[in-house]
Amino acid sequence: MTTPVIAAAHESDFTWDDIVVGATETSTSYRVTTDEMVEFASRYDPLPIHVDPAAAAASQFGSLTASGVHMLAIRMRLLHDFAYGAGVIASIGLDEVRFLAPLRADQACQVQIKFLETRPSRKRADRGTVVIEMIMYADGVPVLSLKDIVLMRRRAGTGEVITP
Numbered sequence: 001m002t003t004p005v006i007a008a009a010h011e012s013d014f015t016w017d018d019i020v021v022g023a024t025e026t027s028t029s030y031r032v033t034t035d036e037m038v039e040f041a042s043r044y045d046p047l048p049i050h051v052d053p054a055a056a057a058a059s060q061f062g063s064l065t066a067s068g069v070h071m072l073a074i075r076m077r078l079l080h081d082f083a084y085g086a087g088v089i090a091s092i093g094l095d096e097v098r099f100l101a102p103l104r105a106d107q108a109c110q111v112q113i114k115f116l117e118t119r120p121s122r123k124r125a126d127r128g129t130v131v132i133e134m135i136m137y138a139d140g141v142p143v144l145s146l147k148d149i150v151l152m153r154r155r156a157g158t159g160e161v162i163t164p
Contacts (some may be wrong), residue, residue, distance in 0.1 A: 034105035065102035
């Protein structure tokens with residue numbers, strides 16, 4: 001593969017045809033802040049463990065934790081580091097979403113991806129799907145894992161429609 005998997009998506013013509021099953025890459029780092037966690041949770045998931053420092057301190061977590069929805073949003077932002085994003089048409093769905101550990105303020109987040117599987121479209125030669133395993137780490141500890149099924153464009157003239 002000559003095109004690196006990680007690059008600014010807008011600088012790449014990366015397509016489904018460039019995917020190498022088994023390839024892995026790691027995103028840049030993003031540090032989440034207390035203010036960001038509380039602001040996000042106040043709007044979208046206002047549980048006391050996400051918005052109230054005293055309640056969070058008295059909980060089983062011992063401090064504020066990021067909402068799972070916030071973790072997914074951070075993961076989404078970090079995915080824009082990868083060149084494969086230039087070829088994405090849409091995400092078809094997320095499977096096996098697991099929140100493995102709490103994400104806390106001032107932790108540095110990174111996403112590691114691994115391409116698990118590719119399938120050309122049976123109906124449209126200009127696209128194919130890829131299954132991507134994603135693990136988000138906070139200070140090196142896995143906090144989120146999932147599989148993303150992504151519809152991607154193919155390079156012109158590379159696909160063949162398979163009719164049943």
